[in-house]
Amino acid sequence: xxxxxxxxxxxxxxxxxxxxxxxxxxxxxxxxxxxxxxxxxxxxxxxxxxxxxxxxxxxxxxxxxxxxxxxxxxxxxxxxxxxxxxxxxxxxxxxxxxxxxxxxxxxxxxxxxxxxxxxxxxxxxxxxxxxxxxxxxxxxxxxxxxxxxxxxxxxxxxxxxxxxxxxxxxxxxxxxxxxxxxxxxxxxxxxxxxxxxxxxxxxxxxxxxxxxxxxxxxxxxxxxxxxxxxxxxxxxxxxxxx
Amino acid sequence: xxxxxxxxxxxxxxxxxxxxxxxxxxxxxxxxxxxxxxxxxxxxxxxxxxxxxxxxxxxxxxxxxxxxxxxxxxxxxxxxxxxxxxxxxxxxxxxxxxxxxxxxxxxxxxxxxxxxxxxxxxxxxxxxxxxxxxxxxxxxxxxxxxxxxxxxxxxxxxxxxxxxxxxxxxxxxxxxxxxxxxxxxxxxxxxxxxxxxxxxxxxxxxxxxxxxxxxxxxxx
Numbered sequence: 138x139x140x141x142x143x144x145x146x147x148x149x150x151x152x153x154x155x156x157x158x159x160x161x162x163x164x165x166x167x168x169x170x171x172x173x174x175x176x177x178x179x180x181x182x183x184x185x186x187x188x189x190x191x192x193x194x195x196x197x198x199x200x201x202x203x204x205x206x207x208x209x210x211x212x213x214x215x216x217x218x219x220x221x222x223x224x225x226x227x228x229x230x231x232x233x234x235x236x237x238x239x240x241x242x243x244x245x246x247x248x249x250x251x252x253x254x255x256x257x258x259x260x261x262x263x264x265x266x267x268x269x270x271x272x273x274x275x276x277x278x279x280x281x282x283x284x285x286x287x288x289x290x291x292x293x294x295x296x297x298x299x300x301x302x303x304x305x306x307x308x309x310x311x312x313x314x315x316x317x318x319x320x321x322x323x324x325x326x327x328x329x330x331x332x333x334x335x336x337x338x339x340x341x342x343x344x345x346x347x348x349x350x351x352x353x354x355x356x357x358x359x360x361x362x363x364x365x366x367x368x369x370x371x372x373x374x375x376x377x378x379x
Numbered sequence: 380x381x382x383x384x385x386x387x388x389x390x391x392x393x394x395x396x397x398x399x400x401x402x403x404x405x406x407x408x409x410x411x412x413x414x415x416x417x418x419x420x421x422x423x424x425x426x427x428x429x430x431x432x433x434x435x436x437x438x439x440x441x442x443x444x445x446x447x448x449x450x451x452x453x454x455x456x457x458x459x460x461x462x463x464x465x466x467x468x469x470x471x472x473x474x475x476x477x478x479x480x481x482x483x484x485x486x487x488x489x490x491x492x493x494x495x496x497x498x499x500x501x502x503x504x505x506x507x508x509x510x511x512x513x514x515x516x517x518x519x520x521x522x523x524x525x526x527x528x529x530x531x532x533x534x535x536x537x538x539x540x541x542x543x544x545x546x547x548x549x550x551x552x553x554x555x556x557x558x559x560x561x562x563x564x565x566x567x568x569x570x571x572x573x574x575x576x577x578x579x580x581x582x583x584x585x586x587x588x589x590x591x592x593x594x595x596x597x598x599x
Contacts, residue, residue: 187501208509215507225498229521239506242516284502291506 138163138295138326139184144193146179153179154190155350161295161328166321168337169330171347172373177330178222178299180347184328185217185297186210198294215243218288222300224280226272232259232283233268236290244291251290258286262316278309282316295326302333334378338362346370385568392559392569399555400576406551407538409473414480414533421481422488423514436485443482449543451475456547472544480537487529491522525595531588535581542577552576 139161146154153176161167169177182188183195186202195203202213227235236255240246246254259268262282272280281301288296298317302310314336321327321340331337337344337358344361346354346369354367362378365371383391424436443451456471466474495518503513545554556573560566 185505187505211504211507211509214505217505219502219505221498221502223496223498225496225502227499227502227517227521229524238516239503239508242512243507287502287506 138198139328140194140196141180141183142194142196144180144183144190144195146176146183146188147191153350154183156193157347157350157352159345159352161326163294163326164324164342166327166329166340166342167345168341168343169328169345169347170332170334170337170373171353175347176350177347181297181299181328181330185214185219187219211243215239215291216294218291218293218296220281220284220288220296220298220301222303224272224277224284224304226280226284226287228272231269231271232264232275232286235272235283236287239287240290254290255286258289259283261319262286263312276309277305278312281305281309281313285313285316285320289320295328296320298327298329298331300330300332302331332377334362334374346373348373388563388565388568389572392563392572395555395559396552396572396576399550399552400580402549402551403538403541403553403577404580406469406472406476406541406544406549407534410476410541411480411484411530411534411537413473413477414484414537415530417477417481418484418488419519421485422492425485425489426492440482440485443479444486448476448479448540449546451479452543452547468544468547468549472541472547472549476537476541476544479540480533483533483536484530487526487533488522490529491526492518494525495521528588528592528595531584531591535584535588538581538584539577 139159141157141159144154144157144159145152157176157180159167159180169180171177179188183190186195186205190203193203194201197213197217202210205213227238230238233252233255236258237248237251240251240254241248256265256268259265262285264279264282264286267275267279267283272283275283285301301317302313305313310333314333317327317329317336318340329337329341339358341358343355344358345352346361346365346367348369354361354365354370360366361370362374365374421436421439424432425440427433452472452475455475456466456468459466459471492514499517499521500513503517504510508516541551542553544551545557548554552573556569560569563569
């Protein structure tokens with residue numbers, strides 16, 4: 138579904154990605170782990186071109202989208218949902234308006250169609266009683282679940298999660314991970330950057346370990362967690378697993 | 380008439396000054412209105428990375444803010460006729476003042492747009508909204524709330540600066556005051572009343588600005 142070929146990304150003189158190749162098949166759940174500064178988020182943001190690779194190719198369903206701009210990129214982004222570490226709910230809109238905005242303005246759905254979808258999504262997220270709350274009236278975990286509903290409302294083919302629980306209080310992490318787990322069970326294709334190793338172990342079809350702008354190692358959760366081949370992977374895991 | 384005591388004199392001139400004050404308010408509302416329309420587009424242009432938008436809008440802001448409003452006003456009213464463009468005083472005044480206000484409002488919008496966290500734009504774009512849709516539905520509504528206080532300040536500043544329009548024969552508050560002065564020779568009393576009338580309009584406004592500022596700092 139998604140293929141990244143030799144992705145390089147430089148910010149000024151800082152080289153954040155150094156020739157990364159990545160393939161994501163339909164139905165896969167790919168979890169990217171690694172120390173901060175490894176380039177995980179940047180890689181994720183290259184998939185929907187929020188970040189433009191300095192060189193390399195991004196291929197979505199067989200089409201090279203790297204050089205696309207304007208309307209063409211918007212069209213691709215409709216099909217790639219994204220959830221952010223800093224949540225980024227639209228602060229001036231209620232929960233339901235956050236979810237209905239893009240289906241109405243981008244897909245041209247009527248208000249009642251969009252609200253029908255939004256209502257059932259928010260109910261699925263356990264937020265049926267928060268439809269008309271503003272982001273400032275919601276907890277971090279509730280906000281992130283609204284953000285997931287907002288992305289899902291576009292009925293994307295794939296979902297990108299950029300450290301979705303890193304900015305949350307500890308007691309709210311589980312409610313967000315539970316919602317993500319439900320998505321995995323529905324067969325959603327997902328790419329997840331996270332530090333939640335227990336969650337990664339449980340849901341990943343493939344784990345990718347990144348360090349210093351490169352993919353160091355990839356494999357099944359079992360291979361990576363129980364039997365890492367690379368020393369750097371082993372060292373990283375020994376530091377973060379108790 | 381010149382020996383009349385102050386209060387009967389004041390009662391006599393107030394209706395004229397009142398009319399002048401209304402003209403001042405009208406002039407200011409129209410000018411700042413033009414300024415806001417220019418400012419929305421100017422502000423978007425000023426945060427653009429496209430040089431075709433960025434460079435002209437930057438030049439506009441710098442030229443207007445770096446030259447006196449009086450010079451701009453004279454250029455439009457006395458300068459344009461030599462190019463064959465004759466404008467009535469009121470039209471000339473709102474054009475000059477509107478363009479002038481537009482430069483300040485552009486900077487107000489630029490600041491407002493830039494004060495919205497980058498994540499809002501990214502979230503909007505990730506959903507497939509175009510840059511302009513994201514501006515219109517996500518960034519500007521949030522920015523607009525934040526710029527209300529500085530916009531109020533711009534209105535107050537323009538209200539005072541509109542006194543310059545007295546120089547091109549517009550019967551606004553300042554002009555009416557000077558006309559009464561030249562008829563009655565009671566300069567100090569008349570001009571003091573004129574000044575107080577300006578204050579009577581700006582003071583409630585600046586209190587309102589301060590109130591909205593305070594309320595917003597609580598809600599944010």
